[in-house]
Amino acid sequence: MTTHEQQGKAQQEAKLFFSRFLLEWYQGQKRDLPWRRHRNPYYIWISEIMLQQTRVDTVIPYFNRFIERFPTVESLADAPEEEVLKCWEGLGYYSRARNLQHAARQVKEQYGGQVPDDRDAVFGLKGVGPYTAGAILSIAFNRPEPAVDGNVMRVLSRYFLIEDDIAKGPTRVAMERLAAELIPEGEASHFNQALMELGALVCTPKSPRCLPCPVMEHCAARLAGCETSLPVKTKAKPPRPEERLAALVEGCGEHAGRVLIRQRPSSGLLARMWELPHWPAPPAEGGAAGALLPEAAALDRLRRSLRQAGIPARPAEHWMAAEHTFSHIVWTLQVYRCREEDVRALPLAAEGRTAYAAVLSPGAGDAGLPDAADSVSVEPFADGTGSPEDGGAVRWINREDMANYAFPNVFLKLLNHYFDEQDSNQVNG
DNA sequence: AAAACGGGGAA
């Protein structure tokens, strides 16, 4: 027997050992999760989309609320998009929610409301890529398809001592091939879940619990003592900082007790979510990066941004700072309290009426007078996305109205904080 | 192939 054949045989034994003992371990250790209580392909699908880049404990309450509100593919397909986004509020990666509803409509119209069980059909659903297609096909339909995510790549890279960069596409493809070979006959559903369960409970990124691991004795990385240095993954570049000025506009007159919110454009960052209006802060004088913008300069910039956006409000004073971290950007928001200008109570200035009308019926007519000083640099959406016709709708809301609009977490916290403050001011006089 | 796209929990 050649050396090559001996290695191949050892490798084969390692694979069989892995599959057998992992499956056995899973029978005893699997967690009781809401989407594991039924073999409902719709539930599996929803859970898999929610679980993308999101931990189980975070997903559970969202999953329960979601299937209560949208119990079937058809109910999801027929729902208003705002309700779907509201159900997703706080989960992040909101394109997942919008793609999911798009796909629900695909399933309703193309597959009679039944989640398809063939590879091409599943893969063709919006928001379903290589991992999720494999997960749905294997977990819901027991098809022998690999479901390889970062977790599975971590387990496999350690057990088989694979030092390829898992951030590279070809590495994932190789892992899929390997994962497919490992699936025991007729056990795709349990085995794929077992692989992910092991990654979640035992073979964790930082401090793997090797002693209770069911496959430790043949784990190549463990035997080589290098389990904590795997998998190899090129690290993402750090997010870029962005200083922004936000307006918390307090209503007057018929808007008393309410604040103004604005809807984001249909594409790009936080698409179609609601927020406090905000714009990039101009660089501070003196050039020192991160230097605080003088209050007067901030108020002036905010005044012009508000006017440019057609929002009749006067910045008053700094309220608080808030930070919001995305994977690629870090926003530092300096939030200023602003006061709505009640144009009806003012002398009849034409420009004020025009701006006010623009707020009452957004998109209808010109959004305020172009101010010579403003027309140079301030965009309606300084993210560089969208257009004045897309997004930019505004509403005056109180705390109760928040239930009708989906907000990114940072604005959810700011608004709740603000209304809490208002309530305590009421009580204390 | 690289960047865009949220948020929170663990170490």
Place this chain on the structure above:
DNA sequence: TTCCCAGTTTT
């Protein structure tokens, strides 16, 4: 703090 996770889509 830093890392990184049950990824997909767009560029």
